[in-house]
Amino acid sequence: MKTFIIGLIIGVLLVPAGAYFAARLGMLPVATASSPLPMETLIAKTALRAKLRREAPKRAGVPADPADLEAGAAVYKTNCAQCHGLPGQPQPAAARGMFPPAPQLLSADGMVTDDPVGVTYWKVKNGIRLTGMPAWSGTLNEQQMWQVSQLLAHADKLPPDVMAKLQ
Ligand code: HEC
Structure with a gap:
């Protein structure tokens, strides 16, 4: 003993x-x-998944209306595109040098359209520790965080007006 x-x-x-x-x-x-x-x-990954299961909201804070998607596109272009890229554009320089790399959220292989919108909202609001993903709760208001989350949840079927905003 x-x-x-x-x-x-x-x-x-x-x-x-x-x-x-x-x-x-x-x-x-x-x-x-x-x-x-x-x-x-x-x-x-295990820690993040467990947190999301507990804390990600089950109901969306704004609908995926064309007006909200358009507002989300404006938020995205100003705050997210420098890392997460724009449709049909080359991957931004910052995204290439990060670990883990920033997924290209508007390109087919980086979309989060399979994630519930509340999961994306949680990541936008709180950021992801140990990665380059910032928390936006100090910069964007609730409505803007939901609008950009709805944009990403519907990235594979955005109306032409919204796509035009992202060009
Ligand atoms: C400075 C670079 C940077 C900026 C700016 C940035 N992100 Fe990120 N983001 C990252 C990185 C890096 C990751 C990858 C984290 C990982 O692999 O877990 C990420 C991950 C994400 C994810 C999770 C993707 C997935 O596959 O699960 C979402 C959603 C996201 N970001 C949304 C946004 C939104 C919306 C904005 C703007 C409001 C934004 N990000 C701004 C770097 C950034």
């Missing part, structure tokens, strides 16, 4: 000590081009 406890204490101390020395020796990845730490992606 005694050796077990001593072993346990050494084990508990060795792991953080090892991590500390790895950090001091410059062995941990901090550059955007480095690959993620073991379990980094798993932990970040």
